[in-house]
Amino acid sequence: MTQQLKTYKDIRQIVMARITSQIWPVGELIPNEQDLAEEFGVARATVNRAIQEIADAGFVERRRKAGTRVVPRRSRDAVVQIPIIGEQISDMGRYYSYQLVAREIVPVTKKIAKELSLTPRTPAMHLICRHFADDIVWQLEDRWINLAAVPTVKAQKFDVIGPNEWLVREIPYSNAEHVFRAATASSIERRHLDLESDEPVFVIERKTWQASNIITWVRLSHSGNRFSMTTRDEIPYGKDALE
Amino acid sequence: MTQQLKTYKDIRQIVMARITSQIWPVGELIPNEQDLAEEFGVARATVNRAIQEIADAGFVERRRKAGTRVVPRRSRDAVVQIPIIGEQISDMGRYYSYQLVAREIVPVTKKIAKELSLTPRTPAMHLICRHFADDIVWQLEDRWINLAAVPTVKAQKFDVIGPNEWLVREIPYSNAEHVFRAATASSIERRHLDLESDEPVFVIERKTWQASNIITWVRLSHSGNRFSMTTRDEIPYGKDALE
DNA sequence: TAGTGGTCTAGACCACACT
């Protein structure tokens, strides 16, 4: 019998299988690294790497002296990927186009002042844009940009590329907060989204910042009849080692 | 001057800072592991671990011989945590209660047959439940369970604990697919969710499976006026090493 | 105090993919 050498991925897969199959049930301690290293015939560092990754993925908790314990599943994570709108529409196999509806520098409203952490009536750039899939309005964008955080925005006309795309190039690594909700369409949305009567809208609101500078706040609205968000979340480390 | 020893977290933080500050701009190669190891005065394995994690988080792409390259941000991941409903309501500081509205074993509808991959008219368990926050209906649950995948469900009355909670205990490690949408309320939803007239609903549909067995499909509906989902997604590895 | 995980090292060999 040929003894195959085990990699950290093999070990990760075996350990994960023992957890999901409840050989090591929720709440139980699993053997320590030294014992597993002997069982699998590898160095302790190899076992450590395998179990580290399982711990990072949230399936076990490790504490010095106490050992490694299978944790109860307290919530389900759904990872929503929010693509650049143009790419999303192209990926659907449809023709993307963009229209700038309004661009103005105006004092912020009370609500936006709060979102951008500005004092009331500070000037900010306000944009309204429409994003089309073929000839259907797919997304209405209502955006405010903090001029202090992104002064170069004043030179941008946004007649050809949208503010989202421009901001992603300008400030590639920003933090974000999203709110998803179902809403009754506002009058602006009714006017620009070509909605059926009483059709709800799916709204994504996003605030982005870098360090402590709030950069922009945006409300993205979509026809409730046409739009949905889908995620697929599988237990990781399942079949890596099966080739 | 005291030379501090650098850990892999220090290096991860420094490298990440060089990426986010665009010292190493999008699209560029970064130095190889050997050079970085020398710069930081650590073993190559330490640099490897730091950059591995940054690659896992999706900020760089590594290829043998070609090196490590800063990748353009193509989409934004928003991680939505969908908690066990009872815990979510308790966490809001409100009183959670549960009501079973209907429990029956009936042939699946055409739509559900498709979702559960069953032949039409196979019997399945159908449940309607209401979840309350204080005295408000917070969530309406319309659930179908595949009897072949979970035979023990037939013995469950679900008069005290909800099917979600029971299934999480029974089958802790299942895969899931979610769909989020804004919809006009159906008649069942209008009847059970105490909605204002023409109020939209926020709908979460979830299908779960383990290996190739589809376990359950559920539609969770919420008042659009009261419900929203929020995520906060920050660039990782920012301040770990600053204490 | 003792047992566990957390991390580092120096060296090694390998797998891959650019040339």
Next chain:
DNA sequence: GTGTGGTCTAGACCACTAT
């Protein structure tokens, strides 16, 4: 062919924390 990352090892020391 050759330079890069991918991984493993054996040993070491450290940092927690349960007891």
